Amino acid sequence: ATPISTMIGVGKAAEHGVLVRNGDALQTASKLSTLVVDKTGTLTEGRPRVTEAKVLQDEEQAVLGLVSALERGSEHPIAAALMAHAEAHHAEPGEIRDFDTVTGGGVKATSADGRALLLGNARLLEEAGVDLASGREVAAGLEEKARTVVYLAVDGRLTALFGISDPLRHDTIAAVKRLQADGLRVVMLTGDNEHTAAAIAREVGIDDFHAGLLPEDKHAEIERLQGEGEVVGMVGDGINDAPALARADVGFAIGQGTDVAIESAGITLVRGSLHGVAAAIEISRATLTNIK
Numbered sequence: 001a002t003p004i005s006t007m008i009g010v011g012k013a014a015e016h017g018v019l020v021r022n023g024d025a026l027q028t029a030s031k032l033s034t035l036v037v038d039k040t041g042t043l044t045e046g047r048p049r050v051t052e053a054k055v056l057q058d059e060e061q062a063v064l065g066l067v068s069a070l071e072r073g074s075e076h077p078i079a080a081a082l083m084a085h086a087e088a089h090h091a092e093p094g095e096i097r098d099f100d101t102v103t104g105g106g107v108k109a110t111s112a113d114g115r116a117l118l119l120g121n122a123r124l125l126e127e128a129g130v131d132l133a134s135g136r137e138v139a140a141g142l143e144e145k146a147r148t149v150v151y152l153a154v155d156g157r158l159t160a161l162f163g164i165s166d167p168l169r170h171d172t173i174a175a176v177k178r179l180q181a182d183g184l185r186v187v188m189l190t191g192d193n194e195h196t197a198a199a200i201a202r203e204v205g206i207d208d209f210h211a212g213l214l215p216e217d218k219h220a221e222i223e224r225l226q227g228e229g230e231v232v233g234m235v236g237d238g239i240n241d242a243p244a245l246a247r248a249d250v251g252f253a254i255g256q257g258t259d260v261a262i263e264s265a266g267i268t269l270v271r272g273s274l275h276g277v278a279a280a281i282e283i284s285r286a287t288l289t290n291i292k
């Protein structure tokens with residue numbers, strides 16, 4: 001494509017709220033065969049809230065106070081949801097020390113009276129040797145409803161479970177259909193658990209997904225697809241997505257996402273909609289492949 005046709009394409013893309021940082025990214029968009037999408041904050045709104053809480057041990061206010069104190073130190077969107085839930089139930093944040101975050105897993109600390117606190121996903125608690133059997137039935141029901149389940153253990157004992165709901169963006173289903181109609185294979189990658197991921201993928205109409213991924217796994221999955229000869233686009237919003245966005249043939253960052261994600265991507269979706277990805281691909285095909 002000539003620089004002129006690229007400029008026309010960049011201008012057209014801007015009309016659709018698609019900001020192209022380098023013309024190469026827009027040229028490559030016409031060649032994409034696979035589109036990898038992050039779940040949280042990309043397919044979903046990324047503004048989760050607590051919809052169910054089940055306290056198995058101890059007094060509810062005290063438990064919520066510990067949860068609130070634990071999440072004060074985390075920047076994960078789930079942390080904001082749990083703190084809001086505790087506040088709505090008028091729970092005072094408890095005293096904690098030795099706070100630490102576990103990437104892709106959750107948070108941990110010690111309570112003022114010396115109890116070990118662990119809050120996060122099933123993998124984090126199981127790796128610490130916590131028996132989740134007493135919460136299994138509740139958790140299965142929540143996962144069936146596409147909830148992310150967060151577990152609290154106190155001194156190694158399962159104490160509470162929370163169901164977190166993060167609604168789909170209003171246009172996710174339509175945009176994915178459009179991308180598939182454009183001939184793209186759409187693959188969802190997420191750090192969330194298998195069951196929740198399956199429920200969301202089913203709702204969106206995506207057959208291909210990988211769950212329980214750490215940030216480096218997202219990056220590795222893109223490399224693997226490229227090794228199979230796929231030209232891979234990646235859409236993401238989080239700090240966690242930055243390596244994958246940089247590795248993809250074209251990275252698309254959600255405009256409301258983190259700065260790190262935006263800096264790692266060649267294209268920014270100002271309106272935060274996957275329709276922007278389809279628009280970029282369609283414009284790229286129309287303006288850049290036909291004009292030589």
Ligand code: ADP
Binds near residue numbers: 040104
């Ligand atoms: P994603 O945002 O795609 O779900 P992450 O790697 O950020 O991926 O997190 C993976 C999982 O770890 C989350 O789905 C959640 O279950 C758990 N998790 C991470 N941080 C926290 C936290 N601060 N509080 C509770 N759970 C957390």
Ligand code: MG
Binds near residue numbers: 237
């Ligand atoms: Mg995300």
